């Protein structure tokens with residue numbers, strides 16, 4: 274069994290838009306102990322990927338990021354594809370800004386490389402980048418300051434002890450669409466103080482952390498859609514806590530030292546929520 278965890282972004286600054294359409298970022302990312310479960314079987318013979326997913330809304334053809342990762346892993350080194358079966362039991366909501374798909378892809382790349390050893394870790398991260406901008410982060414799967422488009426990873430010390438509550442409204446967010454808002458709305462974006470966030474995580478200083486988190490993508494969504502800002506305010510009132518958007522959303526997160534989140538006022542029909550913690554162990558529990 275492979276436990277494929279998700280992540281949250283603690284501060285996300287868009288620095289500029291590149292010629293290739295991607296955006297330069299400066300952000301802090303933290304693995305979170307909330308996982309998809311992948312059942313994995315290697316038949317030990319040439320063949321192809323047999324992929325099944327518990328959530329029928331997720332594609333199983335070439336659009337599935339696990340299949341993209343599998344294909345790239347073998348094709349990139351002209352190695353015959355091997356017959357592998359994966360059953361992906363999705364728990365992480367998709368289009369959430371939690372990197373669920375990116376994580377699935379990274380864990381498959383690691384699992385394949387554990388057996389076939391076609392690449393060094395550095396080469397594997399380069400393959401991961403071709404699969405998706407967030408995939409290299411999950412190859413390391415440690416708290417990190419991440420720059421570039423998502424490929425420059427500087428591991429950081431994270432001693433945060435607070436529990437985390439993930440709160441996702443029903444509608445999802447398209448990552449590409451949210452980034453597309455940048456070109457017309459880049460003025461007045463409030464930048465997160467990344468160094469203060471890194472220091473607060475090292476010192477387990479939740480007060481300092483909460484003061485410094487900003488997310489350029491959240492601000493871009495609010496500029497485009499004031500109803501999403503209203504939704505955030507409603508959720509903060511219901512929880513009586515500050516909440517923050519992870520990545521391109523639509524999932525928010527909150528912190529609480531003793532883990533006592535009062536979720537009684539959340540509209541349970543329209544909001545997914547999940548209490549969890551920082552992922553302390555590495556992948557492959």
Ligand SMILES: C[C@@](CO)(OP(=O)(O)O)[C@H](O)COP(=O)(O)OP(=O)(O)OC[C@H]1O[C@@H](n2ccc(N)nc2=O)[C@H](O)[C@@H]1O
Pocket residue numbers: 282294295296297298369370371372373375404405406407408421422423448449450452519520521522
């Ligand atoms: C926003 C972030 C923050 O961690 O995560 P999510 O919210 O998706 O979890 C990431 O930058 C998302 O990474 P990922 O979801 O892998 O992006 P990709 O599939 O590679 O790209 C999807 C689309 O997002 C845009 N994109 C992505 C990354 C980046 N640095 N600049 C971009 O402009 C591009 O338009 C691209 O076509």
Ligand SMILES: Nc1ncnc2c1ncn2[C@@H]1O[C@H](COP(=O)(O)OP(=O)(O)O)[C@@H](O)[C@H]1O
Pocket residue numbers: 330331332336337338339361366367368369370371372373374375377446448521522
């Ligand atoms: N293995 C996968 N898990 C989740 N979504 C996937 C997967 N493969 C492809 N997708 C597609 O990718 C889109 C983004 O999903 P996901 O990566 O979980 O979002 P996010 O990066 O915002 O957390 C989904 O709408 C889904 O259609």
